């Protein structure tokens with residue numbers, strides 16, 4: 675416990691030093707730290723490296739398609755795997771620039787990146803946000819929340835709710851099972867791992883019943899976590915569940 679405290683103190687000290695430096699130093703790119711005119715932005719070359727995912731996309735998974743006959747076109751992966759959520763949309767592919775930004779956001783306490791991500795999410799999820807009646811976020815387990823001190827998906831959800839005037843409740847979904855790390859697991863193994871890990875508390879079911887829910891996550895890897903969350907929301911009476919995230923891991927077979 676004492677070593678954890680020491681670790682936490684060191685982390686707080688490094689954040690304080692970094693934030694003081696940020697105030698003294700001129701604005702710089704959020705990724706490569708080259709000098710810029712304004713703070714909180716990316717330089718041109720980092721910006722160009724983001725692989726934005728734009729239409730045409732698979733109606734369900736939101737993965738890029740070479741072409742689509744109509745907006746309801748499904749990818750081969752979506753046809754092979756039925757999801758509980760209706761649509762997932764992301765800003766871009768989880769590589770290079772977005773990977774670095776998400777990593778800083780999750781593990782390096784760069785909570786100010788919320789302001790960078792939210793306008794991108796509003797653009798990527800415009801159709802979903804128009805229809806959403808309630809926003810929810812993928813919850814962290816208590817241990818992870820304690821060690822990180824904040825849930826990055828909840829920060830995004832709260833800010834989106836404010837920007838788009840849609841209800842948000844931080845406790846709509848509860849993580850009731852501690853799951854092992856999903857790294858290295860296949861989609862089926864991940865699905866089994868997170869199955870039954872989430873539920874909607876009884877006192878929150880009114881907020882879910884017959885509502886179109888928009889679920890916020892940071893990164894969609896195989897989609898097993900959002901699938902488990904969507905299952906819990908639908909079980910509690912949600913009309914539909916859409917998913918909006920910063921990035922998605924693009925596997926060769928996901929198109």
Ligand SMILES: [Zn+2]
Nearest residue numbers: 703706717720
């Ligand atoms: Zn840069």
